[in-house]
Amino acid sequence: MVVSVIGHGRVGTHLQKALRQAGHDVVWLSGRDFTPDEVRGEVVIIAVRDDAIADVSRHIGNTTALVAHTSGSKPLSTIEQKRRGVFYPMQTFSKEREVDFKKIPLFLESYTDMPLLCQLAESISNNVRELDSENRRKLHLAAVFACNFTNHCYALASQITEEAGVDFSALLPLIDETAQKVHEMSPIEAQTGPAVRMDMSVIERHESMLSGKAKDIYHLISESIYDTLRSKEN
Amino acid sequence: MVVSVIGHGRVGTHLQKALRQAGHDVVWLSGRDFTPDEVRGEVVIIAVRDDAIADVSRHIGNTTALVAHTSGSKPLSTIEQKRRGVFYPMQTFSKEREVDFKKIPLFLESYTDMPLLCQLAESISNNVRELDSENRRKLHLAAVFACNFTNHCYALASQITEEAGVDFSALLPLIDETAQKVHEMSPIEAQTGPAVRMDMSVIERHESMLSGKAKDIYHLISESIYDTLRSKEN
Numbered sequence: 364m365v366v367s368v369i370g371h372g373r374v375g376t377h378l379q380k381a382l383r384q385a386g387h388d389v390v391w392l393s394g395r396d397f398t399p400d401e402v403r404g405e406v407v408i409i410a411v412r413d414d415a416i417a418d419v420s421r422h423i424g425n426t427t428a429l430v431a432h433t434s435g436s437k438p439l440s441t442i443e444q445k446r447r448g449v450f451y452p453m454q455t456f457s458k459e460r461e462v463d464f465k466k467i468p469l470f471l472e473s474y475t476d477m478p479l480l481c482q483l484a485e486s487i488s489n490n491v492r493e494l495d496s497e498n499r500r501k502l503h504l505a506a507v508f509a510c511n512f513t514n515h516c517y518a519l520a521s522q523i524t525e526e527a528g529v530d531f532s533a534l535l536p537l538i539d540e541t542a543q544k545v546h547e548m549s550p551i552e553a554q555t556g557p558a559v560r561m562d563m564s565v566i567e568r569h570e571s572m573l574s575g576k577a578k579d580i581y582h583l584i585s586e587s588i589y590d591t592l593r594s595k596e597n
Numbered sequence: 598m599v600v601s602v603i604g605h606g607r608v609g610t611h612l613q614k615a616l617r618q619a620g621h622d623v624v625w626l627s628g629r630d631f632t633p634d635e636v637r638g639e640v641v642i643i644a645v646r647d648d649a650i651a652d653v654s655r656h657i658g659n660t661t662a663l664v665a666h667t668s669g670s671k672p673l674s675t676i677e678q679k680r681r682g683v684f685y686p687m688q689t690f691s692k693e694r695e696v697d698f699k700k701i702p703l704f705l706e707s708y709t710d711m712p713l714l715c716q717l718a719e720s721i722s723n724n725v726r727e728l729d730s731e732n733r734r735k736l737h738l739a740a741v742f743a744c745n746f747t748n749h750c751y752a753l754a755s756q757i758t759e760e761a762g763v764d765f766s767a768l769l770p771l772i773d774e775t776a777q778k779v780h781e782m783s784p785i786e787a788q789t790g791p792a793v794r795m796d797m798s799v800i801e802r803h804e805s806m807l808s809g810k811a812k813d814i815y816h817l818i819s820e821s822i823y824d825t826l827r828s829k830e831n
Contacts, residue, residue: 413799436799453767455774455789460781462774468767490770494763501761504803509754509768510775511790512818513747518784518825520743527735529728533687533702534743535780536724540689540696541744542776546769547694550752555689556745565647565670569738576821583817584746587810591752 364483365404367428369419370394373456374433375410381464385486399424406483408433408450409442416441429476435503438496439472448473448480451499452488455510470494470502519577551595558585559592598717599638601662603653604628607690608667609644615698619720633658640717642667642684643676650675663710669737672730673706682707682714685733686722689744704728704736753811785829792819793826 367390368379379391390403394411402423409419410433420430420442431448432441439449449472454462468490471480477493484491494502517538521531544553557565566585573581601624602613613625624637628645636657643653643666650666654676657664665682666675673683683706688696702724707714711727718725728736751772755765778787791799800819807815 413796436802454771455778455787457778457782457787457789460778466770468770490767492763492767494761498761498763500802501757501806502763502767504806505754505757505761505763505768506771507790507803507815508750508757510771511788511792511822512750512814513772513775514779514784514787514789515818515822515825516742516746516750517779518788519821520739521784523735523739523742527728527732527739529726529732529736529739531779531783533724533726533736534739536700536702537688537740537744538747538776538779541747542772544689544691544694545748545751545765545772548691549765550748550755553689553691554745554748554752555691556741558745562647568670568734569741572735572738576817576824580746580814580817580821581741583810583814584749587753587814588745588749590810591749 364388364406364486365390366483367392367402367404367407368410369397369402369407369423370410370433372410372412373458374452375408376458377456377462377464378408378410378433378452381487382483387483387486394419397422399426402426402428404428406431406479413437417443420444429473429479431473431480435470435506436500438500439474440496446475448476449496449499450480450484451494451503453502453506455514465489468492470499472496472499519580522577551591554588554592556588558588561585561589598622598640598720599624600717601626601636601638601641602644603631603636603641603657604644604667606644606646607692608686609642610692611690611696611698612642612644612667612686615721616717621717621720628653631656633660636660636662638662640665640713647671651677654678663707663713665707665714669704669740670734672734673708674730680709682710683730683733684714684718685728685737687736687740689748699723702726704733706730706733753814756811785825788822788826790822792822795819795823 365388369392407430416432429446430444431450451470454467464487469484469488599622603626605627641662641664663680664678665684685704688701698721703718703722
């Protein structure tokens with residue numbers, strides 16, 4: 364299939380590579396300075412930051428191709444073309460790291476072209492599903508908790524290990540096991556730590572060792588853990 | 598070596614098993630109803646909840662053995678015997694899951710018996726280090742962020758995927774990649790998401806989809822991500 368990918372960011376970079384590896388003929392364009400005549404193919408994928416999607420769609424203008432964006436939080440209607448879709452890969456991409464696209468969940472939406480979008484998606488991933496804009500927006504929010512906020516917990520932990528004179532790598536077996544556990548049990552069943560039993564002697568000592576937002580985060584998440592487990596018991 | 602392990606909880610269960618597998622002669626006792634004459638061996642490990650360590654140590658009474666506890670947050674002085682130590686395995690244990698003790702970081706402390714404690718630790722783990730009570734307490738706090746709070750982020754994400762009608766397992770590739778990334782780069786370098794660039798259109802839409810403590814956590818962690826990245830830039 365001939366596919367244009369617009370966007371030189373992390374998603375665009377990994378996506379065009381996966382499409383090429385799957386044997387597609389890929390035209391890879393920059394979101395900032397492409398011209399409409401460069402855009403070719405049956406499918407055009409706009410992989411630019413959320414706020415730029417509408418502008419890029421408008422700049423493409425009239426086309427017979429299916430035009431899709433890759434955003435978790437923007438609705439299908441952000442694309443102005445009639446043949447439109449969403450092609451949302453739920454993963455955290457880094458320039459430096461290879462990812463196995465086959466395992467990345469791809470969430471698709473289109474009223475006009477689901478079979479075509481699905482065919483393209485299944486050529487690069489074994490994990491393809493249909494999801495509407497409202498539920499995709501929820502899923503993107505869940506991904507912020509599971510990835511971005513989790514990573515910030517790692518960052519706060521790394522600041523504390525540094526203060527303790529211990530290398531951050533000492534935490535990696537714990538971080539890995541925490542991620543592995545939820546493959547086998549729900550996060551609510553997997554929950555451990557002082558907040559589970561509201562062990563105030565530990566919690567107060569920990570809070571006394573923190574300051575600023577880290578202290579507020581400790582307090583709030585501890586309360587939320589306790590509330591979550593109580594509400595599941597009742 | 599003959600070793601007594603006191604405590605039938607998760608740490609005691611996994612520890613006595615690892616010690617047996619390493620060829621030690623293990624006496625495994627319940628923290629609630631052991632009698633001092635049952636306690637045998639060169640080393641006695643108290644693997645009970647933090648608040649019960651002092652009572653168990655007192656109940657053991659006079660002994661020529663080295664007595665050690667397994668707590669990250671309690672100081673060495675919680676043990677009343679003169680030959681005392683700390684044997685802190687930094688990992689999250691579940692009854693249901695096997696763990697590879699060889700990879701678990703073990704943090705040791707003892708003024709009287711470091712060689713003996715070290716010999717025992719190295720018989721079950723390849724990751725043994727010495728750490729004093731103050732820095733161990735910090736490390737335990739870091740572990741709360743990296744494990745307990747991370748898991749709560751998964752739990753909040755699971756509530757949202759449920760609302761979106763998507764199975765929690767769809768998040769597992771993202772959760773795994775988030776954990777894997779910090780093997781190769783620091784959590785601060787790995788940070789992605791709307792809070793990195795304070796993308797207010799996404800942040801406000803996300804907050805409008807949340808309520809209660811989850812909403813407060815979203816707001817506070819987003820601010821903390823932004824602050825953390827700014828302070829590293831300056």
